[in-house]
Amino acid sequence: MSRLSEIQERIDKKIANVVVFGMGYIGLPTALFYAEKGLNVTGLDTNADLVSDLKNGITHMEEEGLDSLASQNLPRIRLITSYEEIEKADVCVLCLPSPIDKEKKPVLRFLENSIAELGRRLKKGCLVLIESTVPVGTTERLATLFAEESRLKLGNDFWFAHCPERVLPGKVVAELETNHRLAGGVTSQSTKLATAFLSSVFNAELVHPTSARVSEAAKLAENSYRDVNVAFANELARICAELGIDVTEVIQLANLHPRVDILRPGIGVGGYCLPKDGWLLVQSIKDGTFVPRLITAARSVNDEMPAYVFSRVQELDLEALSLKPIVGLLGLSFKPNVSDTRNSPSVQLVHILLAAGMEVIVFDPYVERDYGAKRAESLDELLDACEVVILGVGHDMLVRDLVEKDLSQKVFIDPNNSMPDLKNRVKKYIGLSI
Ligand SMILES: NC(=O)c1ccc[n+]([C@@H]2O[C@H](COP(=O)([O-])OP(=O)(O)OC[C@H]3O[C@@H](n4cnc5c(N)ncnc54)[C@H](O)[C@@H]3O)[C@@H](O)[C@H]2O)c1
Structure with a gap:
């Protein structure tokens, strides 16, 4: 049996060893959800205090439904802090930070370090899924890094895909089950395998096969779109302030138009994702001739x-x-x-x-x-x-x-x-x- 058929069979029979890397806002609910769906799950986080708390049943997140999901499924998850213990992994799911620095440049060292560690340890026949939000082209570069570190061959010994997380903070547990999922492989076989894995835990109709680059861009487009829309509402508020009129009433009346839906203005845009994802999209272009303006302008409007x-x-x-x-x-x-x-x-x-x-x-x-x-x-x-x-x-x-x-x-x-x-x-x- 080929390695591809072997891992395919382990995924189909739900006997694959799944390791989720990063037990934060995304990784923890993801690991709990996989455990609830009957997978063998290990959760690895380099933060020893966090792992120790999780072992004692303590979570640090205020999320609807998380406590009950955790009380039932945390005991089923093997929780570890060291990469030494992951040799048996069949499927690795990376839910690691992908912030921006002061210059708004992507910080990818969390993912790069993790991939280098994985490359040194994983056996032949594994599937690596990047759930983190990353600039377009990153998953392909990480697959190359993994191949260099592991000396394994993409498409023969391992498969690699981007499967972004799209849940809304506050509704993470509910949306894990109901959101559409993207399976963006760096090769067509990687796409098929990622699709098979996601379909083994999520409703298969919600899983959409695509390429890694399209998946990365789609995730960044979603958040940039929302950021730009809020910025429009905020700019409108500033204009109304100059004019001495109530922006809320203006938006209420404008939204009576059947094709207008202006969002709510407010104190600004925060959270982990929206303030950075527009920059990750813009920074995906390195040497292009086009310089994006709208997304960066929206960032400034919201930041102010x-x-x-x-x-x-x-x-x-x-x-x-x-x-x-x-x-x-x-x-x-x-x-x-x-x-x-x-x-x-x-x-x-x-x-x-x-x-x-x-x-x-x-x-x-x-x-x-x-x-x-x-x-x-x-x-x-x-x-x-x-x-x-x-x-x-x-x-x-x-x-x-x-x-x-x-x-x-x-x-x-x-x-x-x-x-x-x-x-x-x-x-x-x-x-x-x-
Ligand atoms: N928070 C959200 O609402 C949300 C929604 C969609 C997508 N995302 C994306 O998901 C990714 C993760 O975000 P998050 O909010 O879960 O981050 P987080 O900071 O809450 O969690 C990341 C975890 O990774 C751990 N970690 C760091 N380096 C590690 C390593 N080398 N090995 C193992 N663990 C390591 C950290 O200790 C931390 O617990 C980001 O790319 C983010 O953009 C987040």
Whole structure:
């Protein structure tokens, strides 16, 4: 039996040894999901503290449905920290970081180091899947690196594909099951094998075979598209502010047009993916003659939003309004109802307020860190301490509790238009444009 038939059979019979690399936001739910579908799963993360916590059943993610998925499936996963223990792997799934540096250039060393380690250890007949979001062409380069390190032959001894993760933070567990999947091989046999593997755990109708380069580009296009759309809404908000009209009303009325669907403007775009993926797409072109402009402009528009919200605070003359010189900021995560603060515009606003010498008190029911500000232990403590309140993130829990409070003496800044009904219940309501 050829090596290809062997691994194909192990995948079909669900007896393949699957190793998921990186037990973070994507890798952990992925490993749990595979375990639930009956695969033999090993989870490898180089962060020993994280692995030790997982062995004790402790996860560090606030995700709907994750606790129950973890309580049933964590005990079924072999958790390790060392590449020494992966020789028996048939399928390797890499869910490793792919950030950008200060110059907005892709940082691929996590993937490169991992592939070099794998190349030194894996046996003949393995399938490597890159789930990380990467610049176009990266999977092909990683396959070449793997071949050099392992001295194995692509298409004969190993197969290699890009299978991006497209889940939405907050809905990761549900979307793992329902999202469409791409199987982008670096060769047609790699595509077939990746398709077979994904179809063994996901609904086969949701698995789309393609090439590695198209898969990489499609993933980057999705996130860049969303980023550009939010930037349009944010630019509209800034225009409306200059014109003294309410951007929310403008968007509401514009969206009555059957072919218009403008997204919501707000405090900015955060999270792990959207702020970097446009750059990964743009940086995929190295020596081309075309210089992309729209995606990079959108990045600047969205990046400027926390500073713009700060300018709205500055417009308030606290002394003239006889207000305490302390600002309360509610919500620190990058979006509602999650604990993830990576690239959070709200946290950026905390830094801007502090740098301007303002006293800042923060509260987020999902986030324990204070980011250099004073941290209130409760919503009441924050409301007692300040008269200027910014709702940086409208967690459902916060909105529900705020409705019950007496806010009549507060200046309420609501950049995401989370609580427009407060307009007549507060001393002064400040939205994004008016
Ligand atoms: N977070 C999201 O919502 C999301 C959504 C879709 C796609 N993605 C993409 O998925 C990839 C992973 O993102 P994430 O949010 O899970 O990152 P993460 O930082 O939460 O997790 C990465 C994990 O990899 C571990 N790690 C680093 N180097 C390692 C190595 N050499 N070997 C083994 N483990 C190593 C880290 O300790 C960490 O636990 C990224 O490319 C990201 O762009 C993320």
